[in-house]
Amino acid sequence: MRFVRVMMVQTACNRLGRIPEPSLIITDENHHSKASSYRKIYDYYKHAYRVGVTATPVRLDGTGLKDVNDDLVIGVSAKWLIENHCLAPYDYYAPAVADLSTVKIHRGEFDARSAEKVMLESKVYGDVIAYYRKFADGMQAVCYCTTVKHSQAMAAQFCAAGIDAAHIDGQMKKAERAEIVERFRRGAIDILCNVDLISEGFDVPDCSCVIMLRPTQSLTLFIQQSMRCMRYRKGKRAVILDHVGNYARHGMPDDDREWTLEGKKKRKGEKPDTVPEERYTTCTSCFAVIAGDVQICPYCGKEIEKKQRKAIEQEQNTELVKITAFTVNTKTPDECRTYAELLEYAKMMGYKPGWAWYQAKQRGLLHHAT
Numbered sequence: 001m002r003f004v005r006v007m008m009v010q011t012a013c014n015r016l017g018r019i020p021e022p023s024l025i026i027t028d029e030n031h032h033s034k035a036s037s038y039r040k041i042y043d044y045y046k047h048a049y050r051v052g053v054t055a056t057p058v059r060l061d062g063t064g065l066k067d068v069n070d071d072l073v074i075g076v077s078a079k080w081l082i083e084n085h086c087l088a089p090y091d092y093y094a095p096a097v098a099d100l101s102t103v104k105i106h107r108g109e110f111d112a113r114s115a116e117k118v119m120l121e122s123k124v125y126g127d128v129i130a131y132y133r134k135f136a137d138g139m140q141a142v143c144y145c146t147t148v149k150h151s152q153a154m155a156a157q158f159c160a161a162g163i164d165a166a167h168i169d170g171q172m173k174k175a176e177r178a179e180i181v182e183r184f185r186r187g188a189i190d191i192l193c194n195v196d197l198i199s200e201g202f203d204v205p206d207c208s209c210v211i212m213l214r215p216t217q218s219l220t221l222f223i224q225q226s227m228r229c230m231r232y233r234k235g236k237r238a239v240i241l242d243h244v245g246n247y248a249r250h251g252m253p254d255d256d257r258e259w260t261l262e263g264k265k266k267r268k269g270e271k272p273d274t275v276p277e278e279r280y281t282t283c284t285s286c287f288a289v290i291a292g293d294v295q296i297c298p299y300c301g302k303e304i305e306k307k308q309r310k311a312i313e314q315e316q317n318t319e320l321v322k323i324t325a326f327t328v329n330t331k332t333p334d335e336c337r338t339y340a341e342l343l344e345y346a347k348m349m350g351y352k353p354g355w356a357w358y359q360a361k362q363r364g365l366l367h368h369a370t
Contacts, residue, residue: 005019005022009032009035009037009038009041010037012041013037013040013041016040016041016044017044021045021047021048022045022048023048023049024048024049024050024051025041025042025045025048025049025050025051026050026051026052026053027050027051027052027053028052028053028054029054030052030053030054030057030065030069031054031056031057031058031059031065031220033052033065033068033069034059034063034065034067034068038068039068042068050068050069052065052068052069055223055224056219056220056223056224057072057259057261058219058220058259059220064260064261064262065261066261066262069261071261072259072260072261074259077254077256078227078253078254078255079254079256082230082254085232085234086232087227087230087231087232087254088208088229088230088231088232088233088236088237088238089237089238090229090230090237090238090239090240090253090254091135091237091238091239091240091322092240092242092247092252092253092322092323092324093131093135093239093240093241093242093320093321093322093323094241094242094243094245094246094247094248094320094321094323095126095242095243095244095245095319095320095321126243126319126320128143128154128157128211128213128241128243129157129158129161129163131241131243131320132158132163132191132209132211132241135239135241135320136208136209136239136241138190139190139207139208139209139239140184140187140189140190140191140192140206140207140208140209141190141191141192141207141208141209141210141211141229141241142191142192142194142207142209142210142211142225142228142229143155143158143165143191143192143193143194143210143211143213144194144195144196144210144211144212144213144214144225145193145194145195145213145214146195146213146214146215147195148167148169148171148195148296150195150213151167151169151193151194151195152167152193154167154191154193154213155167155191155193158190158191158193163190163191164188164189164190164191165189165190165191165192165193166180166183166184166189166191166192166193167193167194168180168181168192168193168194168197169194169195169197169296169301170197170296170297170301171296171301177301180192184207191211192207195214195296196214196221196225196296197296197301206231206233207228207229207231208229208236208237208238208239209229209238209239209240209241210225210226210227210228210229210238210239210240210241211241211243212225212226212240212241212242212243212244212246213243213244214244215244215245215246216246216249217249219250222246222249222250222253223250223253226240226242226246226253227253230253240253241320242323243320247323252323336359337365338365339356339357339360339365339366342355342356342359342360342365343356
């Protein structure tokens with residue numbers, strides 16, 4: 001370690017020219033490396049070799065990482081890590097059908113206000129406390145909520161039910177937040193409620209359960225949050241309570257995925273679910289690039305949006321079931337080989353059936369329609 005300097009990205013940006021020329025730059029959470037702050041460092045020390053490490057080499061805006069990385073080295077799979085006792089096995093519970101079709105997309109992410117409205121009107125999740133008691137009673141859990149007020153309300157509801165819970169957010173004083181985390185570490189708190197604060201790069205003690213009350217379009221955020229409870233401990237079996245059906249958008253946390261440095265290709269007629277990188281917000285405190293309508297920077301806790309939003313309420317009548325396997329259809333139109341596959345793709349994307357018929361006709365597939 002005498003030859004290594006470890007620092008946050010904003011520290012490195014502020015010390016350009018004062019840091020000795022490095023021979024190698026290692027970037028953690030490398031999916032952030034296209035941000036201007038990271039690239040400022042890379043450009044300044046352009047002769048240094050670079051290695052980036054991440055569990056999720058994908059960006060929410062759909063762009064690839066080939067601008068900052070030349071090669072992608074795939075590590076072992078999450079399934080391998082579970083089988084070899086590096087990650088804990090898990091049980092996954094979610095609504096059999098989660099209808100978020102009316103939720104608006106804002107900057108590539110589910111709009112928090114719209115998500116609140118759907119949760120109130122469409123009633124997408126069940127009795128949070130009852131299902132915690134049914135599937136994870138006594139386990140320490142991290143609960144991800146839609147807004148700060150929602151998080152505060154959930155902590156209050158757990159406490160009212162006799163379950164020790166607390167809320168933390170980036171607006172708290174560091175000492176207060178640290179004290180709450182320490183109480184969680186000691187086992188004095190069972191449920192730790194937050195929005196996106198406890199995702200990546202946040203030191204939180206081991207827990208055995210994750211409660212997901214926040215819908216997300218981001219595969220990176222889904223993996224970071226859902227697997228927060230899977231830190232290995234002998235004899236441990238984690239529980240993931242997905243009350244918003246995130247698995248239906250992203251598959252299971254340990255699914256095998258095809259990672260690539262190439263960005264998502266735009267196709268004519270395909271509905272955009274992302275936006276250009278320049279429309280993202282850069283945190284002025286830690287320089288992280290943040291997608292979506294968030295109040296608190298999930299990396300350093302700095303307040304991004306001061307305006308408070310309406311607190312979310314619970315709906316009691318949605319049943320959660322155990323999900324043992326779920327595969328997201330990742331086919332592209334070019335990969336569809338039959339009319340039936342084109343129809344399936346059109347349904348998945350929300351296209352009209354006429355789109356599939358036209359595509360099939362152009363490719364001479366209509367005689368294969370079965």
